[in-house]
Amino acid sequence: xxxxxxxxxxxxxxxxxxxxxxxxxxxxxxxxxxxxxxxxxxxxxxxxxxxxxxxxxxxxxxxxxxxxxxxxxxxxxxxxxxxxxxxxxxxxxxxxxxxxxxxxxxxxxxxxxxxxxxxxxxxxxxxxxxxxxxxxxxxxxxxxxxxxxxxxxxxxxxxxxxxxxxxxxxxxxxxxxxxxxxxxxxxxxxxxxxxxxxxxxxxxxxxxxxxxxxxxxxxxxxxxxxxxxxxxxxxxxxxxxxxxxxxxxxxxxxxxxxxxxxxxxxxxxxxxxxxxxxxxxxxxxxxxxxxxxxxxxxxxxxxxxxxxxxxxxxxxxxxxxxxxxxxxxxxxxxxxxxxxxxxxxxxxxxx
Ligand code: PMV
Numbered sequence: 251x252x253x254x255x256x257x258x259x260x261x262x263x264x265x266x267x268x269x270x271x272x273x274x275x276x277x278x279x280x281x282x283x284x285x286x287x288x289x290x291x292x293x294x295x296x297x298x299x300x301x302x303x304x305x306x307x308x309x310x311x312x313x314x315x316x317x318x319x320x321x322x323x324x325x326x327x328x329x330x331x332x333x334x335x336x337x338x339x340x341x342x343x344x345x346x347x348x349x350x351x352x353x354x355x356x357x358x359x360x361x362x363x364x365x366x367x368x369x370x371x372x373x374x375x376x377x378x379x380x381x382x383x384x385x386x387x388x389x390x391x392x393x394x395x396x397x398x399x400x401x402x403x404x405x406x407x408x409x410x411x412x413x414x415x416x417x418x419x420x421x422x423x424x425x426x427x428x429x430x431x432x433x434x435x436x437x438x439x440x441x442x443x444x445x446x447x448x449x450x451x452x453x454x455x456x457x458x459x460x461x462x463x464x465x466x467x468x469x470x471x472x473x474x475x476x477x478x479x480x481x482x483x484x485x486x487x488x489x490x491x492x493x494x495x496x497x498x499x500x501x502x503x504x505x506x507x508x509x510x511x512x513x514x515x516x517x518x519x520x521x522x523x524x525x526x527x528x529x530x531x532x533x534x535x536x537x538x539x540x541x542x543x544x545x546x547x548x549x550x551x552x553x554x555x556x557x558x559x560x561x562x563x564x565x566x567x568x569x570x571x572x573x574x575x576x577x578x579x580x581x582x583x584x585x586x587x588x589x590x591x592x593x594x595x596x597x598x599x600x601x
Contacts, residue, residue: 253307256352258387262379264296264365265289265411265418266447266561268506268553269486270513273469273479277462278326279428280407283469284483287419287490288411289563291447292439296365298376302384304355314359316377323359330404331382332357339389352389359384378405379412399433415439417494419487442497448573450560452530459524461556464517472519478512499565503551506563507538510553526556534560537579541571 265288273283291297312332314321323329339353359381363373382402386393393401395413403410403420410432411418416439423431459467468475486505493501517524531554538552549568553561564572 253305254350255303255305255307256350256355256388257301257303258384259299259301260380260383260387261293261297261299262376262383262412263291263293263415264373264376265291265408266553267408267411267555268502268551268563269483269490269509270553270555271407271420272461272513272516273465273475274407274462275422276426276428277466279431280327280403280405281428281431282407282420282422283475283479285420285422285487286408286411286483287417287436287487288408289445289447290412290415290418290439293415296363296373296376296449298361298363298373298380300359300361300377300380300384302381302388303358303360304352304388305358306355308356308358310356312357312359314361314381316361317363327378327405328381331378331385331401334401334404335382335385335389335391338386338391338393342389342391357385374406375408375412378402378409381405382409383413396432396434400428400431403428403431403433416441419491436491437494442494444566446564446566446569446573448562448564448576450530450534450562450576452528452534452558452560459526459556464520464524464556467522467524468516468520471521472516474512474519475516478516482512483509500548503542503548503563506551506553514554526558527554528558531558531560534562534576537576538562541575545571 267286267288269285269287271282271284271286275281275283312323314323314328323332336353343349343351343353361377361380363376379402382398382405386398399410399413402413411420414433414435417436418433419436420433421431423429425431486509489501490505492498493505514527517526535552538550541550542548545568549564550572551563553563562572562576
């Protein structure tokens with residue numbers, strides 16, 4: 251091999267769950283206690299752009315640069331992704347001796363998020379999805395998005411859903427090795443292109459309790475949790491997929507809000523309790539309720555991940571009543587704008 255640099259780039263968008271993943275049955279493999287479902291934002295919206303390269307001329311260690319700053323790659327999650335991808339490449343190299351031995355070379359990963367880092371939005375999903383696909387492209391692996399979702403899941407659970415566009419499920423699976431815990435596409439983005447999301451940046455601060463710690467404490471202490479995992483979520487997974495298939499926004503919205511509430515209820519039921527929502531989050535919930543009451547039906551749906559930032563789903567035809575009202579109320583400060591969704595900055599004083 252010469253000192254050639256091998257390189258491949260890709261992008262992966264953020265996904266926002268409407269049926270939440272919360273609870274791991276295997277923390278090492280990131281195997282969940284329930285299936286989940288999300289909407290992947292458009293490529294032009296919040297996304298991570300990643301270039302993976304390798305070369306005999308590189309220093310002899312793997313490296314990852316995120317938004318210009320060096321990241322630690324020694325963590326078990328990142329290592330699991332590197333290991334799986336290298337092993338697939340090694341198989342290819344074993345079958346075809348003419349292939350360069352890229353699996354033996356140090357990797358250099360360079361990632362950029364196109365949204366303000368200060369927005370405090372969960373980026374690990376897009377980050378790991380982009381990292382895994384960039385390396386898979388670099389290694390010219392014949393892997394399908396399903397195969398890659400199995401690997402990205404080990405980086406960050408929710409990352410497996412960002413390997414697909416549109417409406418995406420993550421099947422919890424039954425196998426102990428996680429081989430059937432993969433993402434699948436419920437419908438492409440083009441199936442329901444009127445869907446919009448507005449992201450209300452309530453706080454740019456890092457979340458107080460990490461999702462991994464939070465999930466483990468919830469599983470260990472919450473009595474609400476078992477019923478959510480075994481009964482509530484399986485029913486909702488079915489209803490949600492049907493609602494998406496027939497483009498029934500009222501059902502989509504109602505399940506989205508109820509599932510967010512259910513997830514945050516298990517957080518409150520965790521001991522010691524976990525509070526991700528704050529007063530601004532609760533004011534946003536009230537505002538959505540008021541919008542829906544004025545419309546006489548559900549035209550807006552809120553959902554919150556492990557933090558106070560609200561994501562509001564609505565259909566384009568209701569842009570003025572939903573996004574217009576939120577923007578008028580809070581003003582557009584340090585916002586981020588995309589084609590599928592906007593992010594607007596809310597402050598504690600806004601309400
Ligand atoms: O993938 P993680 O470990 O960052 O966990 C994500 C958990 C939630 O965002 C709260 C829910 C979800 O399904 O994305």
